Amino acid sequence: MAKMDFPLSEVYGLLETGPVVLITSHVNGKRDVMAQSWHTMVEFEPAIVACVVSDRNFSHELILESGECVLNIPTFEIAEKVVGCGNASGRDLDKFAKFGLAVSPASLVGAPLLDECYASLECRVFDRIPAYELFLLQVVKAWVDPDVADPKTLHHRGFGAFMIAGETARFPSAMK
Amino acid sequence: MAKMDFPLSEVYGLLETGPVVLITSHVNGKRDVMAQSWHTMVEFEPAIVACVVSDRNFSHELILESGECVLNIPTFEIAEKVVGCGNASGRDLDKFAKFGLAVSPASLVGAPLLDECYASLECRVFDRIPAYELFLLQVVKAWVDPDVADPKTLHHRGFGAFMIAGETARFPSAMK
Numbered sequence: 001m002a003k004m005d006f007p008l009s010e011v012y013g014l015l016e017t018g019p020v021v022l023i024t025s026h027v028n029g030k031r032d033v034m035a036q037s038w039h040t041m042v043e044f045e046p047a048i049v050a051c052v053v054s055d056r057n058f059s060h061e062l063i064l065e066s067g068e069c070v071l072n073i074p075t076f077e078i079a080e081k082v083v084g085c086g087n088a089s090g091r092d093l094d095k096f097a098k099f100g101l102a103v104s105p106a107s108l109v110g111a112p113l114l115d116e117c118y119a120s121l122e123c124r125v126f127d128r129i130p131a132y133e134l135f136l137l138q139v140v141k142a143w144v145d146p147d148v149a150d151p152k153t154l155h156h157r158g159f160g161a162f163m164i165a166g167e168t169a170r171f172p173s174a175m176k
Numbered sequence: 177m178a179k180m181d182f183p184l185s186e187v188y189g190l191l192e193t194g195p196v197v198l199i200t201s202h203v204n205g206k207r208d209v210m211a212q213s214w215h216t217m218v219e220f221e222p223a224i225v226a227c228v229v230s231d232r233n234f235s236h237e238l239i240l241e242s243g244e245c246v247l248n249i250p251t252f253e254i255a256e257k258v259v260g261c262g263n264a265s266g267r268d269l270d271k272f273a274k275f276g277l278a279v280s281p282a283s284l285v286g287a288p289l290l291d292e293c294y295a296s297l298e299c300r301v302f303d304r305i306p307a308y309e310l311f312l313l314q315v316v317k318a319w320v321d322p323d324v325a326d327p328k329t330l331h332h333r334g335f336g337a338f339m340i341a342g343e344t345a346r347f348p349s350a351m352k
Contacts, residue, residue: 017194040214050308083348155194156189
């Protein structure tokens, strides 16, 4: 997929639908990718995302040490890889190799972009709320494949059941 | 719709797909209903949801004063009412009357359940993080229509564009 620079002020539209994201992280030769559904926008500009990453996840220490990560948004085409990432721990194996996830370097952070994801959001840790295992992530650079108009994103319903994004309906709206 | 008692331990599966919710609130004769997409689960049990409600929203003062609200999950059938709620303020009009939203009393909180929503989650304010306008809501009672297996939930993409929930795919998974 050929991803292009995407305006940070429009990032909320990618995330507020609630897709599963694949969070990549990298520090000191260690890397991980985790499947995650517990995130929400909290601010439009700067684009800030609150994201639960438990300290039981291997990614937690990598994000904490590096202060960075990338939120990659997968679609149905790679659902089996997403499920694979969700069922394994990066402590035990290199999930990139195991699931054949091709990567490209990010521009502003050390964590990689996942080539097969239609969107990748480079993030820096802006703040934390340890009581709820929340990282507040500021999106500092966004990449989106402009050819994907209606991405078939995955939306986890629990225990490996995923709702796949359907059609888009448009209404006159004053809402941002 | 005939909603039935639903296990609190399974509530996350209703919300982690990222649907638009209609938040109802009620205090001292004032009531409101707002459309909202910025929420995430933060804990399975107790079921705790982090939810952004700005102090610019009329609902903010009602939720703060009462310490309660209900998260109702609408489907495509009432999309026009959802858009209407998102485009109006409860300071100016009674949105329940304006958009013809039928209500029923909740069992544990003062805010009403919306009859046309397939799921309604009675919540108490558990904590707040004012820096990010986050309310931490504990779901204390959940109601779901058992006849709705694959709800056509709405997922906001911005400016009145809504992705409508598509099919569900199931994979073997160790994930909760």
